[in-house]
Amino acid sequence: MVKTSTRHVYALALGSNRPLSARMTPACLLSGAVRMIAELGPVLSVAPVMQTRPIGPSRRIFVNSAVLMESSLPPEEMLSGLQAIERALGRQRFRRWGPRRLDIDIILWSGGRWNSRSLRIPHPAFRERDFVLTPLLAIAPGWRDPVSRLSIRHLRFRLRKAVSGG
Secondary structure (H helix, E strand, C coil): CCCCCCCEEEEEEEEECCCCCCCCCHHHHHHHHHHHHCCCCCEEEECCCEEECCCCCCCCCEEEEEEEEEECCCHHHHHHHHHHHHHHCCCCCCCCCCCCCCEEEEEEECCCCEECCCCEECCCCHHHCHHHHHHHHHHCCCCECCCCCCEHHHHHHHHHHHHHCC
């Protein structure tokens, strides 16, 4: 991995709904992931773990959190590092929205937007996902989406209002 002198802040979303073993519950997997993320750069803040309903065919409850971290790694290399953490903690890619041991997504980046074949920042669907916005709200309420220019606080308010029909 190539490190640059430029420091980036990343907002990451974490989720799990399949244990690795009887002792490695989804919540333990998230804790382990945070420890491993710290090897990529300083962890600035970690949101409380929350339970959420699954989207799609999975029936298992998810646990979700978010992390703010700093790193000199550029986005593509950060993605590679995060995917290595997912694999180390038992992630196997089966089907979209299926049960998973660990999912780590780059949601936002202090550099604004990033587009490549393997990565888009901001994450294309984060504005419609309460399980991403709620943990982010706890640690980065004022961070502005570079596309809509709205803060995390405002995006979550709008999503909750839309879901409630108000």
